[in-house]
Structures are given as structure tokens and as C-alpha cells.
Amino acid sequence: MTLELFCASGSLCSQKVKLVLAEKNLEWKSRLINLLAFENLQPSYMRLNPRGVVPTLIHNGQVITDSVMIIRYLDEQFPHPRLIPTEPMLREKMDGWIYLQNQFPMRELMYGNYQGIEGIVLRRSVQIKEKLIPKLMQANPDLKEQYTSKLKDIKHWNCTIQNANEIANLNTRIVPMLEILETQLSKTNWLCGASYSLVDTIWTAVLNRLNELKFGYLWENNTRPALSLYFNQLRARPSFITAIQDDKMPLPMLLAGLGRVFLGI
Ligand SMILES: N[C@@H](CCC(=O)N[C@@H](CS)C(=O)NCC(=O)O)C(=O)O
Structure with missing residues (x-):
């Protein structure tokens, strides 16, 4: 059954899901929502996703909203490779990293x-x-x-x-958060230990966004060496290219969005 993802170009929460889809090498159908044209607020979309946000996944007739719920669902349904650790202690650790990101x-x-x-x-x-x-x-x-x-x-x-x-x-609040990451990454290669996991996909999208917002200096040039190495490793993964680097808004959509925002058309 097809995986259909309602997502938006440049959306952080959509990128988290796209990273997981890429890590699992899954085929999926993109349903692009133009946030600048307020398509997420349209009644038909609000009926699908009552909070009017992207992403939304449809699979086997099931509608799943919220990026973290979606990536957990994807890992259950498509466990190759498994991104949620099996060990209870590591699962707890994973929940802690998700919490840290969600409350920011x-x-x-x-x-x-x-x-x-x-x-x-x-x-x-x-x-x-x-x-x-x-x-x-x-x-x-x-x-x-x-x-x-x-x-x-x-x-x-x-x-x-x-x-x-x-x-x-x-x-x-950014530096204290990065300090927590640095402390962990000075001990282990990935946030949940020796293997790449679901939380590393989440933090790929977050660190990339912080970098886009010009906060990369907070780990570059040896400021936080473990985090810097980690970010470079994340960026070198093929999933980064497909889910983030190639995630550009199609020009007609951008023009429609700008028209809507500036001219109200
Ligand atoms: N907790 C939700 C948050 C989703 C969210 O805020 N999505 C943003 C894009 S990253 C959005 O749709 N913003 C448009 C709006 O709120 O109007 C999730 O993780 O899926």
C-alpha cells in the first residue's frame, strides 16, 4: 500500500519524516502543501489534520499526524533497518532526546x-x-x-x-541544549549509543535548521568538537541529500505563496 505524505518544502517536521523514509529506503508519494498559500488552513486539510499542520501520513487508510507519531509508526511498520532501539534503557534514553527536542x-x-x-x-x-x-x-x-x-x-x-x-x-536556550548533546556525543557516536537511531534523524533536521539560522558557529571551529563531528556525519548520509538538501520549494509554488503573502491573491 502506498505511503502518502502531506508535507511542505522546508518544513522541519516534514524533514524529520522524509529522513526516516530515506533511511528505510521506502517509496512514498508526496502531497505538497503550500504553507505560504495557507493550504494547511483549508477545510479539506483541517479535516485530515485538525491542527492544520504538516506532516500527515496516510497508510492503509490510516491517517497519522504529528511527526514523532509518524516516524514511530514507520519504524513499527517497516523495521528494516530498525531505528528504535530494542533495549528498554536505550528506549528510555530515546524518549528523553525526543522530549528535549519537543519542549524547545x-x-x-x-x-x-x-x-x-x-x-x-x-x-x-x-x-x-x-x-x-x-x-x-x-x-x-x-x-x-x-x-x-x-x-x-x-x-x-x-x-x-x-x-x-x-x-x-x-x-x-540554545547553548544549554547543545551542551547536553556535546556531553553525550563525547561519549558515544550517536545519541542513543553505538547505533544510528530515530532520534538522530530528529536532531539532523534540528541541527540543520539551527545551522541555516546561523547558529552553526556554536559548534564549529572546535567550540563543540563532538557535536561538530556528529553534524558532519549526519550531513554525509544519503538521507540528508534526499530529505533536506533537495528539499526546495518548486518555483510556481513559491511564486503563488509570495503572491498570497504580499498581494493577497
Ligand atoms: N508537533 C507537530 C508540529 C507540526 C508543525 O508545527 N508543522 C509546521 C511546519 S514544520 C506547520 O505546519 N506550520 C504551519 C502552521 O502552523 O500554520 C509535528 O511534529 O508534526
């Missing part, structure tokens, strides 16, 4: 730190979402609950990224 607000960090035109487009898109959702809610009363909680989340997101102090505060 990468979305706010990204939207708050992107510079130049990219930053302007992204921040403006969140402002537009705030105006768009009440209209969508009015036109689709059956989705009132979903849109209400989406709107609450967007308002909070918008407030945070408009507040330079909050973003500066968030930025100060």
Missing part, C-alpha cells in the same frame, strides 16, 4: 530569527493567518473547534515572534 520551541525560534526577505515573508504569513482563520471559521462552522484552537495558537505565535526580547530569551 523551534517554530518561534525560526520565525523570530530568519533575516532578510525570508524573515519578512514568514512573519507576515503568520499575521495573515490570524486574519484569515476567523473568515474560514465563519464559512465552515463544522470546524469551529479546530479553527478556534488554531487561532489561539497563531495569536501566541505571532506575539512571540514580534517580541525581540522573547526571541533573544529563546536564543539563550
Whole structure:
């Protein structure tokens, strides 16, 4: 049965899933959602994914949302190679790494730190979402609950990224997080020990995003040598090329998104 993935170009959470699909060499069908054109907020998508976010996986008629749930599901269904350790202690360790990543607000960090035109487009898109959702809610009363909680989340997101102090505060949380990684990686090659695991896919996407946001200096030039070596090893994996390096937004989609964000068309 086909694996169908609703995902978005450049989306961190989509990249986590694409990395796992690539590590397992699985065939899958891409259903690209244009976040800049707010396709994730459209009623048909909100019915599939009530939080209106990517990714969403469809497999054997099952709809699975949330990147971590999806990658766990993929590992259960397609255990070659197995990416979740079998040893209970390592599983617990894995959960700890997932928790550490989940409690770090990468979305706010990204939207708050992107510079130049990219930053302007992204921040403006969140402002537009705030105006768009009440209209969508009015036109689709059956989705009132979903849109209400989406709107609450967007308002909070918008407030945070408009507040330079909050973003500066968030930025100060990066180093302690990297220190935890450095301590582990000075002892083991991978985060859960001797073998590459599911959490290494998650941190590939996160470290790559931090690097894109110009925080790579926090591990480069011997600042955190174990983390630097780890990141280079992650980047050298074929999965990195397919899931991240080649993850560019198709031009027509980008133009449609820019038209929507700047001209409202
Ligand atoms: N916890 C969710 C978060 C998903 C998420 O926030 N996705 C982002 C892209 S990385 C998104 O769809 N943003 C659009 C929006 O919230 O409007 C997961 O891991 O799947």
C-alpha cells in the first residue's frame, strides 16, 4: 500500500519524516502543501489534520499526524533497518532526546530569527493567518473547534515572534541544549549509543535548521568538537541529500505563496 505524505518544502517536521523514509529506503508519494498559500488552513486539510499542520501520513487508510507519531509508526511498520532501539534503557534514553527536542520551541525560534526577505515573508504569513482563520471559521462552522484552537495558537505565535526580547530569551536556550548533546556525543557516536537511531534523524533536521539560522558557529571551529563531528556525519548520509538538501520549494509554488503573502491573491 502506498505511503502518502502531506508535507511542505522546508518544513522541519516534514524533514524529520522524509529522513526516516530515506533511511528505510521506502517509496512514498508526496502531497505538497503550500504553507505560504495557507493550504494547511483549508477545510479539506483541517479535516485530515485538525491542527492544520504538516506532516500527515496516510497508510492503509490510516491517517497519522504529528511527526514523532509518524516516524514511530514507520519504524513499527517497516523495521528494516530498525531505528528504535530494542533495549528498554536505550528506549528510555530515546524518549528523553525526543522530549528535549519537543519542549524547545523551534517554530518561534525560526520565525523570530530568519533575516532578510525570508524573515519578512514568514512573519507576515503568520499575521495573515490570524486574519484569515476567523473568515474560514465563519464559512465552515463544522470546524469551529479546530479553527478556534488554531487561532489561539497563531495569536501566541505571532506575539512571540514580534517580541525581540522573547526571541533573544529563546536564543539563550540554545547553548544549554547543545551542551547536553556535546556531553553525550563525547561519549558515544550517536545519541542513543553505538547505533544510528530515530532520534538522530530528529536532531539532523534540528541541527540543520539551527545551522541555516546561523547558529552553526556554536559548534564549529572546535567550540563543540563532538557535536561538530556528529553534524558532519549526519550531513554525509544519503538521507540528508534526499530529505533536506533537495528539499526546495518548486518555483510556481513559491511564486503563488509570495503572491498570497504580499498581494493577497
Ligand atoms: N508537533 C507537530 C508540529 C507540526 C508543525 O508545527 N508543522 C509546521 C511546519 S514544520 C506547520 O505546519 N506550520 C504551519 C502552521 O502552523 O500554520 C509535528 O511534529 O508534526
